[in-house]
Amino acid sequence: METTTEKSALAGLRVLDLSRVLAGPWAGQLLADLGADVVKVERLGVGDDTRTWGPPWLQDDSGEPTDESAYYLSANRNKRSVTVDLGRPEGQHLVRQLASKADIVLENFKVGGLAQYGLDYASLKAANPHLIYCSITGFGQTGPYAPRAGYDFLIQGMGGLMSVTGRADGTEGEGPVKVGVALTDVMTGLYATVAVLAALAHRDRTGQGQHIDLALLDVQIATLANQAANYLVGGVVPQRMGNAHPNIVPYQDFPTADGHMIIAVGNDGQFANLCAVLGQVQWSTDLRFATNPQRVKHRDELIALIREMTVSRPTDEWVAVMEKAGVPCGPINRLDKVFADPHVDARGMRIEMPHPLAGKVPLVANPIRMSETPVQYRQSPPALGAHTDEVLDAWLGLSGDDVAMLHRQGIV
Incomplete structure (x- = not known):
């Protein structure tokens, strides 16, 4: 049958x-x-x-x-x-x-x-x-x-x-x-x-x-998606960037007191929320960082500043406070943690x-x-x-x- x-x-x-x-x-x-x-x-x-x-x-x-x-x-x-x-x-x-x-x-x-x-x-x-x-x-x-x-x-x-x-x-x-x-x-x-x-x-x-x-x-x-479009439109060959994003900043991993976490800021409002959580409200109005194109331009400066802040607390604490503030973030889980996650379950x-x-x-x-x-x-x-x-x-x-x-x- x-x-x-x-x-x-x-x-x-x-x-x-x-x-x-x-x-x-x-x-x-x-x-x-x-x-x-x-x-x-x-x-x-x-x-x-x-x-x-x-x-x-x-x-x-x-x-x-x-x-x-x-x-x-x-x-x-x-x-x-x-x-x-x-x-x-x-x-x-x-x-x-x-x-x-x-x-x-x-x-x-x-x-x-x-x-x-x-x-x-x-x-x-x-x-x-x-x-x-x-x-x-x-x-x-x-x-x-x-x-x-x-x-x-x-x-x-x-x-x-x-x-x-x-x-x-x-x-x-x-x-x-x-x-x-x-x-x-x-x-x-x-x-x-x-x-x-x-x-x-x-x-x-x-x-x-x-x-x-x-x-x-x-x-x-x-499925190279935006990377292929970046090359075809911009004429510049994309390079390896580790966990960073070619078009969005900050959108990568950051060190914490006990490991690493991911911050995935997708718009200027989320960046302002991140600045508030980090106790650096002035960054959201700084002309170098206020808009995503400016953050991409001044990527190295901003990433260094954020890293100085994120190492001060463990991953779980950062994730809890950032989620509450509306900042997309999360841990970098091994597969045992993935299948033990209550949401995945x-x-x-x-x-x-x-x-x-x-x-x-x-x-x-x-x-x-x-x-x-x-x-x-x-x-x-x-x-x-x-x-x-x-x-x-x-x-x-x-x-x-x-x-x-x-x-x-x-x-x-």
């Missing part, structure tokens, strides 16, 4: 997820959270690359490690796993059959990599003209870099993100730094989801499917789901809150091939004998 309910926003949609690692699976998980029936096709006996990307590993009831990595668990909730040998014609035929029953296909093979199996868009469209087919690659389907493999770290460098991330030249610890999560992959997964939903809206109006070409490099450049951002190997598995909740069609947590990230038999029955109507034959032949 299929694992969607009528209360889910995408109930009734079928997604064939041929992707692996993070960008494609992230999109697949989001669609699954929203109610689509997502079938993850994995290599027979091997599975998604991230299944081996550990430690840490999920532990069973006795505390022994299972073969499920935390990385894999982060991106594959609410899916069903089917294993197929794509190297054999029978396996290719089976996946083509599944694709003929799908609304959406997600894939992140190298450009042209699925054509040899008859699983490229042109081949599948012939049998399923309503199909929405989303290809995710490092560099896209066209252009001189199209044949190259693309990885998040590589793209963060090539796409400019690392050029604006890290300590400034001439300071301690200087140099480019990647973001601490595979952010380009995650953002590409989000763009893929948006594109798929837009294509579904188009199909609802016209009946037409389409091919979506998403490149990690394109996404990375697009109240928002339910940590969930647990039943798991066949471990009894239960802790996961991060989906942040989407919908009043009429809420996210549903139906199934933990699947064990390799756990749903092969039921999917072949539900999607293709294969009998138990037919599926048993495929197992004996080593096709599934």
Whole structure:
């Protein structure tokens, strides 16, 4: 039986997820959270690359490690796993059959990599003209870099993100730094989801499917946001500034008596409130600091003055008094503090789901809150091939004998 309910926003949609690692699976998980029936096709006996990307590993009831990595668990909730040998014609035929029953296909093979199996868009469209087919690659389907493999770290460098991330030249610890999560992959997964939903809206109006070409490099450049605009409009190449902001001051970390905190002043009124909290009301009328453009111009002077004040009290005290005064601020939390935060707890951002190997598995909740069609947590990230038999029955109507034959032949 299929694992969607009528209360889910995408109930009734079928997604064939041929992707692996993070960008494609992230999109697949989001669609699954929203109610689509997502079938993850994995290599027979091997599975998604991230299944081996550990430690840490999920532990069973006795505390022994299972073969499920935390990385894999982060991106594959609410899916069903089917294993197929794509190297054999029978396996290719089976996946083509599944694709003929799908609304959406997600894939992140190298450009042209699925054509040899008859699983490229042109081949599948012939049998399923309503199909929405989303290809995710490092560099896209066209252009001189199209044949190259693309990885998040590589793209963060090539796409400019690392050029604006890290300590400034001439300071301690200087140099480019990647973001601490595979952010380009995650953002590409989000763009893929948006594109798929837009294509579904188009199909609802016209009946037409389409091919979506998403490149990690394109996404990375697009999400440089104000930094890219700063360069295109101002003609000056942005530089690494540590935790400072190129367009807003003060908007960075500051030392306290027991660590560091973030002050994120977004307008002149908030700056006046900050000055009052620091006991330096005169700064808010000082011509060097009264407006944000002037504060940006005199950044070094102002930041030095604020730092002299913030070291006098511990972080928690500053946060309490600044919040009361309407100054955006906060601590720099480690993940243990994040998940212990009372607000994070109240928002339910940590969930647990039943798991066949471990009894239960802790996961991060989906942040989407919908009043009429809420996210549903139906199934933990699947064990390799756990749903092969039921999917072949539900999607293709294969009998138990037919599926048993495929197992004996080593096709599934």
